Amino acid sequence: MARKKRSFGRVRKLPSGRYQARYLGPDGIDRPAPNTFRTKADADDWLAERQGEVRNGTWRDPDAGKIPFEGYALTWVAERGLAATTDELYRRLLRIHLLPTFGGLDLDEITAPCVRAWRAERLSTTGAATTVAKAYRLLKAVLETAVDDELIRRNPCRIKGAGKEVAEERPIATVAQVDALADAMGPRWRLMVYIAAYGPARPEEQAAMRRPDVDLDSLGVWIRTAEPELTTGRRAPGATKSQAGKRFVVLPGFMAVDLQRHLDWYAEKAPDGLLFVGERGKPFRRSTFGRKWRKARALVGLPDDFRFYDLRHTGHTLSTRSGATLKDTMVRAGQSSEKAAMRYQHSDTERQKEVAKGLDARVRADRRKAKARQADSASGTQRARDA
Structure with missing residues (x-):
């Protein structure tokens, strides 16, 4: 019985015994899987998933998110045409609260666990719940634009209520x-x-x-x-x-x-x-x-x-x-x-x-x-x- 020819991608066995998968993306670039596979079936499954994304139009350049967060966030602020006070606030939140943690990461390296750990650390260190909520909202907005730009698949900021400010009742004078x-x-x-x-x-x-x-x-x-x-x-x-x-x-x-x-x-x-x-x-x-x-x-x-x-x-x-x-x-x-x-x-x-x-x-x-x-x-x- 003749062996069916693969219509999408290639799989080859490495000297180590593991399998490597590659495919030609819609952009004409030959793209390897980010890791090798234990079995040929696992490699085939990975290629099938990529083929499905190409067919239904959800395929995304896996390297698109390799953009430094710091540069992207600063550009995001500059492009908004914000009022001077808001611009100053956003840059201060970035400088003090966001860039020390996320400044050295690419967009696709910021994960939901990473965001949760950052928020917990900020709340514990600063005790400033209102400021941390503002910083979280800014981070979420920047990364939501990255989703719209098709640089990342999903926004990692998914903590319910994290951006909500609960202000204390202010005093009044007589x-x-x-x-x-x-x-x-x-x-x-x-x-x-x-x-x-x-x-x-x-x-x-x-x-x-x-x-x-x-x-x-x-x-x-x-x-x-x-x-x-x-x-x-x-x-x-x-x-x-x-x-x-x-x-x-x-x-x-x-x-x-x-x-x-x-x-x-x-x-x-x-x-x-x-x-x-x-x-x-x-x-x-x-x-x-x-x-x-x-x-x-x-x-x-x-x-x-x-x-x-x-x-x-x-x-x-x-x-x-x-x-x-x-x-x-x-x-x-x-x-x-x-x-x-x-x-x-x-x-x-x-x-x-x-x-x-x-x-x-x-x-x-x-x-x-x-x-x-x-x-x-x-x-x-x-x-x-x-x-």
């Missing part, structure tokens, strides 16, 4: 504490504290505010751009965090005097001058402002982990307690995505004025209560002296 912070920061930065709490605007949004952004008639501020400060000290003017970040924020009525005084006394005098500048007339720096903030925070008695950014959380909470709907709060904070905005009722400027009015009433009421308590305390002390 109205009295916000007032005390504004006083402690001094008249030049008083308005910034109030806009952060009752706007509530992000620090980088306030850094970009200019005179034309202030509307004294409607008592509010326009937020059109953002100007975050990078860790290098360089400012990165650009768009707001999202499209929803471009908004007009109606401020509570009690801020009218502070807003007018700030324009008269502290804002840059040029028609398009910055709203917030330092004592020397330069854009405020995070380092200098941070020192003032830490001193003010200690003076008021707030915990060390209370950040300037937490004034936004304070504003969200007070707005809600003043009758704002979830949609109202999202609009004021510039947080609503287009998808989220469709789920809630419309919140226009008139509604924002209602929210600001309610917030104004809330703050004024809390201030009256605080003064009444002080008066009662003072009168009680006097009665004790007279007794």
Whole structure:
């Protein structure tokens, strides 16, 4: 009986007694199996699998993944056109958390066990679950693009929930504490504290505010751009965090005097001058402002982990307690995505004025209560002296 001729690939027996398999790939390159086989049947099975991949169009160049992760990841970041702060974050996550482990590996050498071991080590070493979650998401995104580029067959990042951040509930300040912070920061930065709490605007949004952004008639501020400060000290003017970040924020009525005084006394005098500048007339720096903030925070008695950014959380909470709907709060904070905005009722400027009015009433009421308590305390002390 004539021996059937092999239609795909070749198998030969080596002097060692093991078998080697080879085949001609769709790219015209002769490709050997990555290892030898104990039996001829095992070699035939391997060739059958490769032939099946060629026939159904799932064949992939076995050398495609031999690309250094470091170069691929850095190119991935550079090609994304990211905002300056996001670009800085991704490069820092790569430098500190990913490249020390994966930088010397090719894409196809990064396996699921390798990823699990890396994550466990990072969690154990740093204790920074939120940062590790960010790094994991970045690694997964880079390798997902490698899958799309047909450089690897499957993404090795398959740990359920590993990229999810579980942030602790942030503290909020009372109205009295916000007032005390504004006083402690001094008249030049008083308005910034109030806009952060009752706007509530992000620090980088306030850094970009200019005179034309202030509307004294409607008592509010326009937020059109953002100007975050990078860790290098360089400012990165650009768009707001999202499209929803471009908004007009109606401020509570009690801020009218502070807003007018700030324009008269502290804002840059040029028609398009910055709203917030330092004592020397330069854009405020995070380092200098941070020192003032830490001193003010200690003076008021707030915990060390209370950040300037937490004034936004304070504003969200007070707005809600003043009758704002979830949609109202999202609009004021510039947080609503287009998808989220469709789920809630419309919140226009008139509604924002209602929210600001309610917030104004809330703050004024809390201030009256605080003064009444002080008066009662003072009168009680006097009665004790007279007794």
